[in-house]
Amino acid sequence: MGGGNGQKSMMARQxxxxxxxxxxxxxxxxxxxxxxxxxxxxxxxxMCTTTxxxxxxxxxxxHPKSDLYSCFPHLKK
Numbered sequence: 001m002g003g004g005n006g007q008k009s010m011m012a013r014q015x016x017x018x019x020x021x022x023x024x025x026x027x028x029x030x031x032x033x034x035x036x037x038x039x040x041x042x043x044x045x046x047m048c049t050t051t052x053x054x055x056x057x058x059x060x061x062x063h064p065k066s067d068l069y070s071c072f073p074h075l076k077k
Contacts (some may be wrong), residue, residue, distance in 0.1 A: 014054060021054060024034065031047075034047050034048050035048070035073075036048040037050050037055070037074070039055075039058060039059075039062075039063075039071045039072065040071055040072070041062075041066055041070065041071050042062060042063070042068065043061050044058070044062075046058075052075055055068065055071070055072045055075060056068055058071070058073065059071040
């Protein structure tokens with residue numbers, strides 16, 4: 001037959017310890033490092049995975065008088 005309350009508590013503690021080992025730290029540092037795209041007009045940073053569409057939306061919404069390439073010169077081809 002299966003264990004009692006003591007065994008259940010011990011198993012719960014072991015599972016909890018394994019979860020704690022898996023978490024090594026915050027992801028905030030790696031998120032900051034990934035902020036590599038920067039608007040040259042307002043200096044707002046964007047994740048490195050930001051698409052051209054999102055850059056265009058930012059330029060149209062925040063800087064309607066500036067063109068897309070003055071905000072994000074890396075998009076010029």
